Amino acid sequence: MAADHPEWLAYxxxxxxxxxxxxxxxxxxxxxxxxxxxxxxxxxxxxxxxTELPERVQAKLLARKQLRNDMNALQSPMVDDEALF
Numbered sequence: 744m745a746a747d748h749p750e751w752l753a754y755x756x757x758x759x760x761x762x763x764x765x766x767x768x769x770x771x772x773x774x775x776x777x778x779x780x781x782x783x784x785x786x787x788x789x790x791x792x793x794t795e796l797p798e799r800v801q802a803k804l805l806a807r808k809q810l811r812n813d814m815n816a817l818q819s820p821m822v823d824d825e826a827l828f
Contacts, residue, residue, distance in 0.1 A: 779808070
């Protein structure tokens with residue numbers, strides 16, 4: 744099949760679009776973490792007041808923070824509590 748054949752061009756275009764979508768999808772979770780960290784930083788520097796965010800946004804951010812804390816606790820079973828020793 745020739746490189747300029749309509750079927751080949753259609754396939755190449757579809758493949759290129761699919762790869763671009765996949766690349767965006769692959770970075771979505773990384774970008775979500777960047778946004779989480781950015782919100783935390785802006786709140787810590789008092790540029791953003793957490794309670795001024797819509798309640799649904801607050802709830803989602805708090806839920807994600809709790810999930811991360813839970814995950815970190817599961818990954819690190821050692822507890823820094825001297826009373827246990």
